[in-house]
Amino acid sequence: MSDAAVLAVTDLTVTIGTRRGPARAVAGVDWSVRAGETLALVGESGSGKSMSVLAATGLAPRAARVTGQVRLLGTDFTASSPDRRRRMRGRHVGFVFQDPMTSLNPVLTVGRQVAEAGEEHLGLTRRAARARAVELLDLVGIPSAAQRVDAYPHQFSGGMRQRVVIAMALACEPDLLIADEPTTALDVTTQAQIVELVADLQRRLGTAVVWITHDLGVVAGIADTVAVMYAGRILEQGPVDAVFGQPAHPYTTALLAARPDPAAGGGDLVTIAGAPPSPLALPAGCAFWPRCPVRGDARCEHELPPLRPVSTRHHVRTFYPQHADGRAGHE
Amino acid sequence: MSEHERPDRQPGDSPPAGEVVAELDELCVWFPTPAGVVRAVDGVSLRVRRGETLGLVGESGSGKSTTGLALLRLVDPTSGTVRVAGQEVTGWSRRRLRALRRRVAMVFQDPQASLDPRLTVGSSIAEPLIVHRLTGGTAARRRRVEELLDMVGLRRDLADRHPHELSGGQRQRVGIARALAGEPDLIVLDEPIASLDLSVQAQIMNLLRGLQRDLRLTYVFIAHDLAAVEHMSDRMAVMYLGRIVESGTPAQVWRQPAHPYTAALLSAIPVADPQVERQRRRIILSGDIPSPVDPPTGCRFRTRCPQARPECAATDPVLAEVAAGHRAACLFAGDAVRAMRAS
Ligand SMILES: Nc1ncnc2c1ncn2[C@@H]1O[C@H](COP(=O)(O)OP(=O)(O)OP(=O)(O)O)[C@@H](O)[C@H]1O
Ligand SMILES: Nc1ncnc2c1ncn2[C@@H]1O[C@H](COP(=O)(O)OP(=O)(O)OP(=O)(O)O)[C@@H](O)[C@H]1O
Ligand code: SF4
Numbered sequence: 001m002s003d004a005a006v007l008a009v010t011d012l013t014v015t016i017g018t019r020r021g022p023a024r025a026v027a028g029v030d031w032s033v034r035a036g037e038t039l040a041l042v043g044e045s046g047s048g049k050s051m052s053v054l055a056a057t058g059l060a061p062r063a064a065r066v067t068g069q070v071r072l073l074g075t076d077f078t079a080s081s082p083d084r085r086r087r088m089r090g091r092h093v094g095f096v097f098q099d100p101m102t103s104l105n106p107v108l109t110v111g112r113q114v115a116e117a118g119e120e121h122l123g124l125t126r127r128a129a130r131a132r133a134v135e136l137l138d139l140v141g142i143p144s145a146a147q148r149v150d151a152y153p154h155q156f157s158g159g160m161r162q163r164v165v166i167a168m169a170l171a172c173e174p175d176l177l178i179a180d181e182p183t184t185a186l187d188v189t190t191q192a193q194i195v196e197l198v199a200d201l202q203r204r205l206g207t208a209v210v211w212i213t214h215d216l217g218v219v220a221g222i223a224d225t226v227a228v229m230y231a232g233r234i235l236e237q238g239p240v241d242a243v244f245g246q247p248a249h250p251y252t253t254a255l256l257a258a259r260p261d262p263a264a265g266g267g268d269l270v271t272i273a274g275a276p277p278s279p280l281a282l283p284a285g286c287a288f289w290p291r292c293p294v295r296g297d298a299r300c301e302h303e304l305p306p307l308r309p310v311s312t313r314h315h316v317r318t319f320y321p322q323h324a325d326g327r328a329g330h331e
Numbered sequence: 332m333s334e335h336e337r338p339d340r341q342p343g344d345s346p347p348a349g350e351v352v353a354e355l356d357e358l359c360v361w362f363p364t365p366a367g368v369v370r371a372v373d374g375v376s377l378r379v380r381r382g383e384t385l386g387l388v389g390e391s392g393s394g395k396s397t398t399g400l401a402l403l404r405l406v407d408p409t410s411g412t413v414r415v416a417g418q419e420v421t422g423w424s425r426r427r428l429r430a431l432r433r434r435v436a437m438v439f440q441d442p443q444a445s446l447d448p449r450l451t452v453g454s455s456i457a458e459p460l461i462v463h464r465l466t467g468g469t470a471a472r473r474r475r476v477e478e479l480l481d482m483v484g485l486r487r488d489l490a491d492r493h494p495h496e497l498s499g500g501q502r503q504r505v506g507i508a509r510a511l512a513g514e515p516d517l518i519v520l521d522e523p524i525a526s527l528d529l530s531v532q533a534q535i536m537n538l539l540r541g542l543q544r545d546l547r548l549t550y551v552f553i554a555h556d557l558a559a560v561e562h563m564s565d566r567m568a569v570m571y572l573g574r575i576v577e578s579g580t581p582a583q584v585w586r587q588p589a590h591p592y593t594a595a596l597l598s599a600i601p602v603a604d605p606q607v608e609r610q611r612r613r614i615i616l617s618g619d620i621p622s623p624v625d626p627p628t629g630c631r632f633r634t635r636c637p638q639a640r641p642e643c644a645a646t647d648p649v650l651a652e653v654a655a656g657h658r659a660a661c662l663f664a665g666d667a668v669r670a671m672r673a674s
């Protein structure tokens with residue numbers, strides 16, 4: 001794994017103790033993201049996208065057992081003390097979540113909240129922090145930021161609140177921005193604004209971005225590399241052009257075909273039968289086997305396929321990689 | 332011949348010419364609130380014919396759900412009329428409305444919230460049969476429930492389960508079975524796929540279309556997702572701030588949008604192709620949707636419209652025909668979009 005990686009996880013596994021038994025939320029995941037680069041984690045609900053980034057940044061719930069290795073800016077993050085981990089996170093990582101209100105305090109002005117993020121981690125005076133808050137609100141496109149700095153979150157629309165959260169995330173000048181479904185709750189025209197904003201900030205500031213989404217269209221627009229998750233594992237991973245242009249896993253192929261495509265006419269959509277498995281009862285072999293249109297042989301059912309390269313940086317976890325023409329082949 | 336042609340649909344504007352099942356005429360639904368009167372729906376006219384799907388698309392708060400609820404008379408119209416199966420139901424009493432609820436059914440976004448957690452799947456589906464006194468004895472009812480389960484592709488043994496034992500897609504199938512139970516004239520589908528996993532959305536869309544073909548159902552399909560509305564609808568309407576700003580066949584709206592808002596909406600939808608995305612030029616709208624308490628004068632879209640001119644503040648554009656069956660509410664319909672796309 002390259003040393004230039006801002007964040008790199010190796011064999012990350014998260015098991016959560018629940019009343020109905022251990023839930024394996026994430027199982028042996030490897031990925032890394034470099035400065036100025038965007039890694040997209042894509043997958044359906046419950047596939048382990050959020051849990052993998054929470055575990056990677058030391059924010060997994062208490063009931064979770066996390067194993068594997070995490071390196072943040074070259075430091076062994078997993079081996080660091082909780083206190084050091086908290087400091088590193090505060091100084092180097094910014095977070096943006098789906099619901100801006102989970103990050104905002106309704107009784108504090110937006111300016112105060114953006115300023116606080118800077119004060120604490122950059123050691124700014126209160127006055128300097130306020131000036132910086134105005135600057136940041138302006139940077140994220142809040143109109144007349146100098147006046148709006150004293151407004152409260154409820155006086156902003158959903159899109160504007162998400163901009164405030166992005167300003168807060170940027171306040172500590174992070175090396176890494178973690179965006180967990182930041183546009184899922186927003187309208188498409190607002191989503192387009194936020195995507196544009198993050199891409200622009202990334203170009204200017206060189207931030208590494210991990211962007212979680214279930215929207216393949218958003219991935220196509222923002223990602224350099226993409227990891228497709230299913231039932232806690234990465235099924236396919238690589239440069240976005242390779243994964244979307246020559247999808248090799250039957251799941252990726254089916255997912256790309258399941259969306260209605262206005263250019264393709266109105267016949268029935270390609271469907272994937274059934275639903276994703278529960279993390280409490282994962283199949284023994286390939287987790288996608290019960291739904292797989294290829295369903296190669298008994299091995300798929302009983303043996304976990306390894307993640308293998310189909311080209312230099314493009315990896316896939318299947319015994320039957322698809323060819324570019326959509327036919328299934330044997331390894 | 333257009334590449335957009337569909338096997339099950341004629342090209343151009345020829346929706347199946349069934350009789351009108353439901354009709355709204357200049358409907359207004361205003362809600363008094365402490366912050367002022369919310370004009371949720373503010374002059375909407377539409378018509379749904381038997382066997383067709385009318386799609387309603389628009390951003391959050393544009394009035395789609397309120398329009399859908401008005402068709403069931405689950406909200407009271409402030410002015411305008413609602414007609415269902417030829418009868419004006421605008422002023423109907425609560426008693427008479429019970430009969431209407433059989434004629435018009437609704438499927439909601441969140442199947443978890445719309446099903447009673449204490450009832451088994453079978454009882455949930457049987458409920459409308461009992462309320463509307465549709466089947467005789469218990470045995471007949473049981474047979475009808477099994478038939479409905481078959482129709483929506485659920486195993487019969489699921490009848491004894493509770494909603495929390497089902498997946499999201501299965502719960503939505505139960506919601507659809509309930510809606511089918513009373514053999515309604517119209518089914519209003521309010522974001523029926525929004526809360527489902529991507530791989531399950533396609534299953535539900537196929538199911539809805541299959542049922543429509545087999546039973547000649549009539550749908551109003553409400554969604555944020557323009558591609559899904561395009562796929563499902565025979566005709567579609569784009570809403571903005573309580574009004575329909577454009578309507579036509581999906582092909583017309585998708586390929587030749589005539590309203591600047593539709594053009595911006597289309598350009599904002601990300602496409603799952605990195606090469607297309609890299610070359611795309613987006614029309615990024617500035618600002619947010621204005622408050623429905625105090626909509627802008629003249630054209631409601633003018634505060635965000637890249638093509639707004641001084642006239643737009645003075646004149647409220649009507650929904651006018653730009654081609655056969657294709658309407659837009661813009662003073663400069665067509666031209667404005669051409670200008671936007673060229674710039
Ligand atoms: N606090 C928790 N306790 C128990 N199980 C949990 C907890 N948080 C997550 N899980 C389980 O871990 C698995 C992975 O969850 P995760 O939140 O990472 O999914 P996700 O891919 O982010 O999904 P979504 O798209 O719905 O956000 C899921 O099966 C989920 O039910
Ligand atoms: N009962 C009500 N009282 C007050 N305001 C309401 C009520 N119902 C809806 N509204 C308001 O009316 C407007 C239209 O709401 P509606 O739910 O019809 O929009 P929508 O297009 O369905 O949006 P979404 O996509 O978010 O579901 C919104 O501004 C909403 O806040
Ligand atoms: S009438 Fe004017 S403001 Fe409204 S959409 Fe047309 S050009 Fe834009």
Ligand SMILES: [Mg+2]
Pocket residue numbers: 049050051180
């Ligand atoms: Mg998540």
Ligand SMILES: [Mg+2]
Pocket residue numbers: 395396397521
């Ligand atoms: Mg709604």
